[in-house]
Structure formats: structure tokens, C-alpha cells
Amino acid sequence: MSTTDQHADLERPLRADAARNRELILQTARKCFAERGLSVTLNDIAHEAGVGVGTVYRRFADKDSLIEALLATKFDAMNAAAERAAAEIDPRESLRLYLMGVFEFRARDRALADAIVRAGKARPSIVHERDRLERQVTAIIGRARDAGVVRVGFDYRDLPMLTTMIGAVADATRAHDPDAWRRYAKVVIDGVLPPVDPDGMLGAPLDRETIERALHAQS
The missing domain is CATH 1.10.357 (Tetracycline Repressor; domain 2)
Incomplete structure (x- = not known):
């Protein structure tokens, strides 16, 4: 999948469960970054949120996208x-x-x-x-x-x-x-x-x- 397609996919309206996962990931990332700084990895965030790392990557292409x-x-x-x-x-x-x-x-x-x-x-x-x-x-x-x-x-x-x-x-x-x-x-x-x-x-x-x-x- 090209970067353009990936960004387009991330911006489509989300199903209810996907939207909940995205908000959970954002809340968890906010907490982890606030407490430990930006050295926290997406794997750390996935573990803390109790979701698979693939779920994080489906919502955010990389850590920079999540930080944005x-x-x-x-x-x-x-x-x-x-x-x-x-x-x-x-x-x-x-x-x-x-x-x-x-x-x-x-x-x-x-x-x-x-x-x-x-x-x-x-x-x-x-x-x-x-x-x-x-x-x-x-x-x-x-x-x-x-x-x-x-x-x-x-x-x-x-x-x-x-x-x-x-x-x-x-x-x-x-x-x-x-x-x-x-x-x-x-x-x-x-x-x-x-x-x-x-x-x-x-x-x-x-x-x-x-x-x-x-x-x-x-x-």
C-alpha cells in the first residue's frame, strides 16, 4: 500500500469498534508520553492499551503520525x-x-x-x-x-x-x-x-x- 493510500485509509470514517480502539490508543499514548516522554514505542503503547501492535499500526502509520x-x-x-x-x-x-x-x-x-x-x-x-x-x-x-x-x-x-x-x-x-x-x-x-x-x-x-x-x- 502506498503512503497516500495509507493516509487515505486512516482518514476514512471508522466503524464503532475501530473508533473506540483509536481513542483508547490516543488516551494510552497521551498518558505514556506524559509520564515517560517521547521515547515510548508503539509496542509499549499497544501493551499498555491491551491491544495488538497491528491494531495500533492500522490506525497510525508510525509513531510520528500518533504524535501528530x-x-x-x-x-x-x-x-x-x-x-x-x-x-x-x-x-x-x-x-x-x-x-x-x-x-x-x-x-x-x-x-x-x-x-x-x-x-x-x-x-x-x-x-x-x-x-x-x-x-x-x-x-x-x-x-x-x-x-x-x-x-x-x-x-x-x-x-x-x-x-x-x-x-x-x-x-x-x-x-x-x-x-x-x-x-x-x-x-x-x-x-x-x-x-x-x-x-x-x-x-x-x-x-x-x-x-x-x-x-x-x-x-
């Missing part, structure tokens, strides 16, 4: 988060809501950063959604800049690095304190949006034993 299907849902969620943030009247709160939202996405999903990097080579509909997200977030940052509440020089292009920083904390502490990343996300957000009246740190620092276990797991 998940990318679409990730950008849908991030664009929806940007729309909610943009609806906030206060420019500072609007940007704070978006930053905390994207940090939370990354804290839950190890594969988010790698998946977004792949978006540039994805099908046009995904590239369109990525570009729409960039426009939305740039507008949110622009409002904050016009209001004088965001640090001078902050740019949409800073987000991947900030998200990576928070993601590293989330990955290191997930087994010990799943919410530890929030403490450090607030520090980052206060750096981007300097508060007029600084409040205290969020939550409490990890104890020495927990820090040592978390950092040891990363080495």
Missing part, C-alpha cells in the same frame, strides 16, 4: 487556555493566568516540549494552530507591556526556556511532592511580572532528604 494526532489536542488545549487568559480584563492577571496554565501543562506532561518542537514539521493544520497560539500569547504579552506591568524585554520566545525550567523541577519532584513546581513557578512569574507588593513564597521548601532523593533520581 496528539499534537492537535495539545494545541487545542493551549489555545483554549490562551483564549481564557485573553478574556481577563486586567493585563497582569491575563499574562499570569496564561503562564501558570502553560507551566501546569508542562508539569503534567513530560513530552510537551519535545512535541511542540516537532510542530514545525507537522502537517499544515498543526502549524496553523501553533502560529495561532503564538499570536494569541504575543497579544497577551503586548497588553501587559502597554500597561507597564511586565519586565522590559520579556518575549513569547522566552516561554520555551521558562517552561523547560519548571518542567525540570516537576520531573524531579513528581514522586515526592507533585505540587512542588508551583512554588518555583510563582518565583518565575514574579520575575516576569514584578509584583507591586511582593507576598511570601508559595508553599514550603522540600526537606533535605527529599531534595537529595529528587536530585539523585535525575543523575
Whole structure:
């Protein structure tokens, strides 16, 4: 079967059982990629989903096709988060809501950063959604800049690095304190949006034993 025929086959309306299998595979892949990153194989996903590997390949030609299907849902969620943030009247709160939202996405999903990097080579509909997200977030940052509440020089292009920083904390502490990343996300957000009246740190620092276990797991 040619690649064109294969893609055409994958896009035909599915029978009810095939549609259920496709959704099961997507849900399982989302969970596996979020917890373990993009090194997960289609065989791993099939095993986790309790279906044959052939069933996975009938729905997705390869892992890249599966990742593209998940990318679409990730950008849908991030664009929806940007729309909610943009609806906030206060420019500072609007940007704070978006930053905390994207940090939370990354804290839950190890594969988010790698998946977004792949978006540039994805099908046009995904590239369109990525570009729409960039426009939305740039507008949110622009409002904050016009209001004088965001640090001078902050740019949409800073987000991947900030998200990576928070993601590293989330990955290191997930087994010990799943919410530890929030403490450090607030520090980052206060750096981007300097508060007029600084409040205290969020939550409490990890104890020495927990820090040592978390950092040891990363080495």
C-alpha cells in the first residue's frame, strides 16, 4: 500500500469498534508520553492499551503520525487556555493566568516540549494552530507591556526556556511532592511580572532528604 493510500485509509470514517480502539490508543499514548516522554514505542503503547501492535499500526502509520494526532489536542488545549487568559480584563492577571496554565501543562506532561518542537514539521493544520497560539500569547504579552506591568524585554520566545525550567523541577519532584513546581513557578512569574507588593513564597521548601532523593533520581 502506498503512503497516500495509507493516509487515505486512516482518514476514512471508522466503524464503532475501530473508533473506540483509536481513542483508547490516543488516551494510552497521551498518558505514556506524559509520564515517560517521547521515547515510548508503539509496542509499549499497544501493551499498555491491551491491544495488538497491528491494531495500533492500522490506525497510525508510525509513531510520528500518533504524535501528530496528539499534537492537535495539545494545541487545542493551549489555545483554549490562551483564549481564557485573553478574556481577563486586567493585563497582569491575563499574562499570569496564561503562564501558570502553560507551566501546569508542562508539569503534567513530560513530552510537551519535545512535541511542540516537532510542530514545525507537522502537517499544515498543526502549524496553523501553533502560529495561532503564538499570536494569541504575543497579544497577551503586548497588553501587559502597554500597561507597564511586565519586565522590559520579556518575549513569547522566552516561554520555551521558562517552561523547560519548571518542567525540570516537576520531573524531579513528581514522586515526592507533585505540587512542588508551583512554588518555583510563582518565583518565575514574579520575575516576569514584578509584583507591586511582593507576598511570601508559595508553599514550603522540600526537606533535605527529599531534595537529595529528587536530585539523585535525575543523575
